[in-house]
Amino acid sequence: MRREEKSNPKTSPPPPAMPSPPPQPLPISEHADEIVAAVEANTVVVVIGETGSGKSTQLSQILHRCGYSRRGAIAVTQPRRVAAVSVSRRVAQELGVPLGDEVGYAIRFEDRTSERTCIKYLTDGVLLRESLSDPELKQYSVIILDEAHERSLNTDILLGLMKRLIKDRASDLKVLITSATLDGLKVSNFFSGCPVLNIPGTLFPVEKFYSTERPTNYIESSLKTAIDIHVKEPSGDVLIFMTGMDDIDKMVSKLKERIQNLEEGSCMDALVLPLHGSLPPEQQVRVFAPAPPNCRRFIVATNVAETSLTVDGVVFVIDCGYVKQRQYNPSSGMYSLDVVQISRVQADQRAGRAGRTRPGKCYRLYPISTYQKEFLEATVPEIQRSSLAGSVLYLKSLDLPDINILKFDFLDPPSRESLEDALRQLYLINAIDENGQITDIGRIMAELPLEPSLSRTLIEANELGCLSQALTIAAVLSAEITFRPTRSKDMEGKRKRQELPDGSGWGDHIQLLQIFESWDQTGYDPRWCSDHELQVRGMKFSKDVRNQLSQIIQKIAKGPTDVQAKKRQKSDPDYRKLRRALCVGYGNQLAERMLHHNGYHTVGYRAQLVQVHPSSVLEGDEYGKLPVYVVYHELISTTRPFMRNVCAVDQSWVKPILKKIERLDINKLSGGSSSSKNSEPLEEKQASSPKKVMDVTQSDVD
Ligand code: ADP
Numbered sequence: 237m238r239r240e241e242k243s244n245p246k247t248s249p250p251p252p253a254m255p256s257p258p259p260q261p262l263p264i265s266e267h268a269d270e271i272v273a274a275v276e277a278n279t280v281v282v283v284i285g286e287t288g289s290g291k292s293t294q295l296s297q298i299l300h301r302c303g304y305s306r307r308g309a310i311a312v313t314q315p316r317r318v319a320a321v322s323v324s325r326r327v328a329q330e331l332g333v334p335l336g337d338e339v340g341y342a343i344r345f346e347d348r349t350s351e352r353t354c355i356k357y358l359t360d361g362v363l364l365r366e367s368l369s370d371p372e373l374k375q376y377s378v379i380i381l382d383e384a385h386e387r388s389l390n391t392d393i394l395l396g397l398m399k400r401l402i403k404d405r406a407s408d409l410k411v412l413i414t415s416a417t418l419d420g421l422k423v424s425n426f427f428s429g430c431p432v433l434n435i436p437g438t439l440f441p442v443e444k445f446y447s448t449e450r451p452t453n454y455i456e457s458s459l460k461t462a463i464d465i466h467v468k469e470p471s472g473d474v475l476i477f478m479t480g481m482d483d484i485d486k487m488v489s490k491l492k493e494r495i496q497n498l499e500e501g502s503c504m505d506a507l508v509l510p511l512h513g514s515l516p517p518e519q520q521v522r523v524f525a526p527a528p529p530n531c532r533r534f535i536v537a538t539n540v541a542e543t544s545l546t547v548d549g550v551v552f553v554i555d556c557g558y559v560k561q562r563q564y565n566p567s568s569g570m571y572s573l574d575v576v577q578i579s580r581v582q583a584d585q586r587a588g589r590a591g592r593t594r595p596g597k598c599y600r601l602y603p604i605s606t607y608q609k610e611f612l613e614a615t616v617p618e619i620q621r622s623s624l625a626g627s628v629l630y631l632k633s634l635d636l637p638d639i640n641i642l643k644f645d646f647l648d649p650p651s652r653e654s655l656e657d658a659l660r661q662l663y664l665i666n667a668i669d670e671n672g673q674i675t676d677i678g679r680i681m682a683e684l685p686l687e688p689s690l691s692r693t694l695i696e697a698n699e700l701g702c703l704s705q706a707l708t709i710a711a712v713l714s715a716e717i718t719f720r721p722t723r724s725k726d727m728e729g730k731r732k733r734q735e736l737p738d739g740s741g742w743g744d745h746i747q748l749l750q751i752f753e754s755w756d757q758t759g760y761d762p763r764w765c766s767d768h769e770l771q772v773r774g775m776k777f778s779k780d781v782r783n784q785l786s787q788i789i790q791k792i793a794k795g796p797t798d799v800q801a802k803k804r805q806k807s808d809p810d811y812r813k814l815r816r817a818l819c820v821g822y823g824n825q826l827a828e829r830m831l832h833h834n835g836y837h838t839v840g841y842r843a844q845l846v847q848v849h850p851s852s853v854l855e856g857d858e859y860g861k862l863p864v865y866v867v868y869h870e871l872i873s874t875t876r877p878f879m880r881n882v883c884a885v886d887q888s889w890v891k892p893i894l895k896k897i898e899r900l901d902i903n904k905l906s907g908g909s910s911s912s913k914n915s916e917p918l919e920e921k922q923a924s925s926p927k928k929v930m931d932v933t934q935s936d937v938d
Contacts, residue, residue, distance in 0.1 A: 256329045262290030263435050268298045271433060275299065275378075275410050279402050280430040282423050283414045286437030287585060288546040288592050291414040292323045292382050293330065296355045299378055299410075305354035307408065308377035313360040315388035317343040318513045319544040322520060324348075324357035344685050345715075345781045360390035364630060365685060367397065371634065378410045383544060384423070385415040385581075387617035387648075393627055396645045399427065400636065416543045417581050417614075426647050440591040442553075446604045454556040454601055455487055461554050461599045462534060463494055466506060472551025472596070473533040475541060475589050479560040479575050484510045487536045504532045511537035511545070516773065523547055539578075542585045546592070553590040555583060557602040557611075563621040565873075566657035569825075569842055571623075572873040579612045619650045624658040625688050625824075629667055632674040633682035641672075642906055659905045660841060664824040664896055665692045672905045683792050684785070686714055689869070693821025694785075698793055702813040705749055707789070709818075711782035712748045713869060713881065715774060736768055739853040743866065743883040745818055746811050747853045752778065812886075819885040822867035823893045827879060829864050836866065836879065839890075840897055846871060849878040865890050 264271070264285060274281045285291050296310045304310060314320040324341035333339055340349030341357040349356055358366075360381070367373055379398065384391055398411050413423055420432035451457035458476050465474055478484045488510050495506045511523050527533045527549055535547055539559050559578045564571050578586075583600065590596025600607065619627075628641055642655055662668045667678035667688060674682075677695055684691035690710040697706030737754060739747030755775060758764040765772045808814070819826075827836035827846060835847050848855050849872070854862060863884030870880045 256332070262288075262294055263437055264290035264294040265298070267433070267435050268294075271295070271298060272302050274431050274433055275304075275412065278431055279406050279409065280398070280411045280413070280427045282418075282420050282427075282430060282432040283412055283435065284418065284420045284432060285414070285416065285435035286439055287416045287543045287588060289435055289437050291416075291435075292319070293327050295380055295382075295412065295414065296378075297327060297331065300355055304378050304410065306377075308375055309353060310355050310378040310380065311363060311373075311376045312355070312357050312380040312382050313363050313391065313394065314357060314544070315360055315383050315386045315391055316513060316540060316544050317359055318515070318520065318540060319383070320357040320359050321517065322524070322545060324355075326524075327355060327357070345777075345784055360388055360394055361685075363394060364390055364397075368630075368633065368683060372405060373401065373409075377408065378412065380412040380414060382414050383416075384413050385418040385543065387615065387619070389618040389622050389624075389627060392617060392619045392647055393631070395423075395426065395647050399645060402427075417585065423647070438592075439588055440593070440595045442587050442591040442596045442598050444587060444598045444600060446600050446607070447602055450557075450602055450606065454558065455483055455490070457601050458487065458554050458556055459490055459494060461601070462491055463498070465552050465554075465599075466495065466504070466532060466534075467498070469552065469597075471504060471530075471532060472594075473527060473535060473547070473549040474552040474554065475547065475550045476534060476536045476554040477541070477556055477586055478536055478538060479556070479558050480538060481512055481514060484512055484536045484538065491534055491536070504530055506532050506534060508534045508536065511535050511541055511547070513538065513540055539582065541589065542582060547589075548593065550589050550592065551594060551596045553586055553596070553598040555586045555598060555600050557583065557600060557606065561621070564623045564654075566623070566651070566654040567842060568844055568871070568873075568877070569623075569657065569661075569838070569840075570844075570871040570873050570877055577606070577611055579615045580607065581614045583607060583611060617648050619646065619648065620654075622654075623661075624650060624654050625661040628655065628658040629662055629674070629678060629682050629688055632662075632668065632672075633679055635674075656902055656906060660900060660902065661824040662688065663900060663905055664840070664893060665689065665821060666823075667692065668905070670899065670901065670904055672907045680792055684788060686710055686785070689822045689825060690714060691821075692823075693817050694789060695793070696820040697814065697817035698789070700813040700817050702808070702811075702817060703789070705811075705814045706817055707782055707786050708749050708752050708778075709745050709814075711785055712752060712778045713745075715778040715781045736770075740811075741854075741884070742811055742815060743854050743863075744852050744881040745869075745883040746814070748881075749811075749814075815883055815885055816889050818883050819867055819889040819893075822869070822883075823896070825868050825871070826885075826890060826893060827866050827868060827882075828890075829862055829866075838871070839894070841900065844877065846877045846879050848882055849880040851880065852882055854882060854884075 271283065283291060283295065292312065296312050299305070299310055314323065320341045320343050324339055325335055328335040328339040331339060336348040336350055337352050339355045340353040342349055342362050343359050344361060373379065381391055381394055381398070402409060402411060420434070424430050424432050462474055462476060476487065478487055488508050491508050505528070507527065509523050523535060524547065533549065535541065535550070541547060557578055558575050559582065560573060561576050562571055562573050587598035590598050631641060631644060642652065659668065659672060662678065663670065665688060666675055667681050668674055677692070680695055681688055681691040684694065690713060694703065694706050694710055697703045737747060737750030739750065751770070755764055760779065762772045765775050824840065826839040828839050829836050835845050837843050837845055848862070865885045865887055866879065866882040867885055868879035868882045872878055872880050
């Protein structure tokens with residue numbers, strides 16, 4: 237899917253940009269000849285180099301200069317959207333070309349590339365999606381899987397796919413896998429002993445200071461350390477690692493206030509900047525601009541600054557030792573968003589940020605014994621802590637010969653339990669049949685850039701004649717930027733919220749739809765959003781995503797689609813069709829109200845007690861009046877297990893799902909290779925998880 241405004245030869249060309257090469261040669265550039273020789277001689281090459289050595293920005297340019305992009309584009313995958321955008325912008329700048337021309341990026345719902353693009357930065361998820369329509373990825377001559385050490389779910393799947401792809405395209409495809417910390421030998425073994433190039437870095441020594449004990453309040457402790465540095469230390473920027481947006485916002489405002497009221501004084505000015513994945517682009521740019529003269533910058537960041545984005549000028553690092561991590565438990569189907577201890581690899585990466593330009597200092601807000609004895613050696617790969625329904629559907633849709641999902645060649649296999657959980661989920665929403673074969677519905681679902689429940693909802697909604705409404709819901713729930721009213725407690729905030737539609741008693745999906753439709757009726761007036769405490773950026777992005785989804789579904793759906801009519805259909809005042817479509821789409825995420833207890837229990841092979849999340853429009857309704865059956869978008873464990881975004885559904889729609897649950901046979905679903913049958917054992921051991929430290933309620937991991 238490409239955006240309409242994509243390079244149009246008729247519009248006036250943007251002003252020529254001046255090349256702006258990096259100020260000093262980066263380690264990668266100094267080893268360019270060696271890298272090119274290795275790539276010439278091998279199909280797969282692993283490149284290990286310190287963060288900031290130039291892997292993301294220079295490798296693609298080196299290969300471009302050697303003519304590799306003449307045979308096809310050079311793809312560079314990034315696990316994070318923010319990195320794909322930021323690094324491509326930087327490379328375009330270094331080459332002096334407008335972004336979107338020779339150098340571009342593609343992330344979900346945003347494509348800034350053109351026919352001329354020969355260096356393309358894209359998220360690993362987008363490359364997976366591209367391989368659906370072009371299984372051999374013929375448009376690329378080189379594929380660089382960057383930041384492989386992040387071990388994102390999609391990069392891990394790409395590693396397995398590349399292994400297959402190079403067999404077919406050994407003569408005209410080059411694959412590079414780059415990493416700051418990855419065990420090169422392990423990847424090399426995975427790729428039949430491919431060469432590993434270790435690029436020596438230029439890290440200066442970093443002195444580490446440990447706390448004697450864990451602080452009770454790490455924000456306060458970081459704040460104090462930051463002020464100490466500002467008052468006592470010579471020039472040099474400070475990078476402060478926090479766990480998420482909430483903490484960053486708090487830290488930024490408190491730090492600004494303390495610096496302003498500083499009694500001791502500092503001979504330098506100060507600039508405090510946030511850095512996280514949801515930052516608007518104009519604010520991201522500020523982080524990469526050099527500090528003004530005689531000014532110390534404080535960059536308050538999530539783990540996005542650990543390896544994905546390199547900020548120059550950092551000499552001091554404050555490391556709270558925590559990270560916010562989403563973990564999925566396949567036995568309960570529940571996500572938890574926990575603040576957990578980082579791994580030793582992460583701690584070392586964080587410290588390394590202080591030694592890029594001169595000797596630096598790292599303040600670890602934890603004792604050395606915590607680092608040595610409590611931190612895990614390395615971060616648990618995402619594949620071992622995510623729901624795999626989307627990935628399994630994707631792999632099934634590839635129709636790879638000889639593939640049994642339970643035996644797919646993973647660098648680190650997920651647990652059998654997670655794979656079986658994914659198969660059960662897909663079966664309940666008709667994406668696979670009882671023998672585990674992908675269905676026609678499943679194939680269409682795989683083409684939609686949505687999680688399975690939402691893609692299934694769209695297909696059902698198209699059948700039932702309420703696609704337009706379902707598109708809005710799918711767009712809003714997958715836009716990744718929320719427009720939800722903030723829960724400010726003052727009277728004014730409450731009043732504004734009360735003016736918003738309330739979902740008519742049918743729940744959150746319907747409320748989101750009604751809010752969007754009310755905005756639509758104002759002609760998309762941004763003032764209406766701010767008047768109702770809605771985030772304009774999130775609303776606009778949802779609208780954009782909706783447009784793109786409607787174009788995609790028109791292309792792939794069989795039969796007519798009705799994406800136009802945005803107004804609520806008068807013939808269906810109770811949203812019956814839409815709620816029915818949601819019930820089918822979320823057939824694997826169903827809950828029934830308990831008769832004698834205050835709450836619901838989930839329905840299916842893993843029944844458990846859950847509550848409606850406090851952010852829901854249904855929360856606070858009299859218990860007896862709550863719907864008997866609901867479907868939920870997500871099960872999340874914070875203080876208790878909660879269903880987030882719920883929708884009331886009818887008992888009659890639930891019956892066929894219950895029947896399917898009864899018939900479910902995991903042996904058949906897994907192609908006869910389930911644990912209870914005689915089969916080769918898959919990795920049964922679950923990866924050890926980092927210790928959970930506290931509950932969080934916001935889904936603001938970057
Ligand atoms: P690596 O991938 O090895 O971590 P990068 O190629 O990302 O290294 O970074 C190399 C250099 O490019 C660093 O000095 C970094 O500061 C700079 N750089 C990367 N992205 C940007 C950007 N968006 N704006 C300005 N400088 C950048």
